[in-house]
Amino acid sequence: MKISSLRHFGAAGALALLAMSATAQAATQGSLGSTSTGTVSISATVPGRVQISGLSDFAFGTLDPTTAASTAKNVCVWSNTATKGYNITATGDGAASAFTLTNGSTTLAYGVEWAGSSGQSTGTSLATSSAATGFTSTATNPSCSAGPATTASLIVKFSTAQMQSAVGSASAYTGILTLVVAPE
Numbered sequence: 001m002k003i004s005s006l007r008h009f010g011a012a013g014a015l016a017l018l019a020m021s022a023t024a025q026a027a028t029q030g031s032l033g034s035t036s037t038g039t040v041s042i043s044a045t046v047p048g049r050v051q052i053s054g055l056s057d058f059a060f061g062t063l064d065p066t067t068a069a070s071t072a073k074n075v076c077v078w079s080n081t082a083t084k085g086y087n088i089t090a091t092g093d094g095a096a097s098a099f100t101l102t103n104g105s106t107t108l109a110y111g112v113e114w115a116g117s118s119g120q121s122t123g124t125s126l127a128t129s130s131a132a133t134g135f136t137s138t139a140t141n142p143s144c145s146a147g148p149a150t151t152a153s154l155i156v157k158f159s160t161a162q163m164q165s166a167v168g169s170a171s172a173y174t175g176i177l178t179l180v181v182a183p184e
Contacts, residue, residue, distance in 0.1 A: 048183030050079045050086050051142040054149075055179075058156050065163035072155040074118040076144035077181055079137045085184035087133040088114050090126045093176040097128045101173035108166040108173045113155040120153035133184060154179070 025043075030036030054076040063069050079086045090112050094100030100107040115123030116135040124132050140147030156177070166173070 046080070048079070048081045049142075050077065050181045050183045052077050052179060052181045053143050055154075060158070063158060063163050065166075066160060068157065068159050069163075070121065070155060070157040072115075072121050072153045074150035075152050075154055076139055076148075076150050077135070077137050077152050078139035078142045078144065079181075079183050081183045083184070084137045084139075086135050086137060086181050087131040087184055088126070088135065089129060089131045089180045089182070090114075091129050091178045091180075093178075099128055099175075099177065101175035103171040103173045106166055106173075108158070109162045110175075111157040111159065111162075112177065113157065115153040115155065116151075118148070118150040118153055121155065123153060123155050131182070135184075 025041030027040045028038055030038040052075060054074065056073055058071055058073065060069055060071065077086055077088075090099070091097040092099035092110075092112075094102070094107060094109075098107075098109070099112055100109050102108070112126045113123035114126055114132055114135070117138075126132055135152070137151050138148050139151045144150060
């Protein structure tokens with residue numbers, strides 16, 4: 001666009017058009033000839049994505065209320081951010097998203113920990129509905145089907161105090177733990 005043509009847009013419009021042309025890559029058209037060359041600008045945005053997989057249920061069986069119980073499971077977390085970073089938020093299905101199991105009338109509290117590498121028996125203690133940040137994945141694809149098969153550890157624990165508060169209700173307790181990972 002010629003500068004003389006910008007007078008029709010007024011001063012503010014002219015400045016806006018000049019600013020847009022300075023930042024945008026415009027396509028160029030080829031000219032008539034034995035060959036003709038044109039160019040186009042290509043742009044794309046890849047948003048941060050994560051995936052958690054390799055999860056399996058925890059079945060503790062019968063617990064001894066005089067001995068703390070803990071089980072760790074290896075899982076896969078993949079992140080496509082530059083740092084491969086992610087955070088994790090856990091919620092239980094108890095009142096106010098508490099980490100509790102129920103037998104229909106009594107609840108049994110449990111603890112949840114997360115470790116940013118596989119094969120761990122302890123990790124960062126998770127608070128319900130609060131993101132634990134700063135984890136980094138070593139996964140090379142979303143489902144860990146190539147590269148490391150697992151990248152993190154999920155740990156569920158019962159303390160003696162938690163189990164003793166449920167004594168007298170010898171029945172099966174069940175509950176759901178929900179894990180949400182987000183890119184960092």
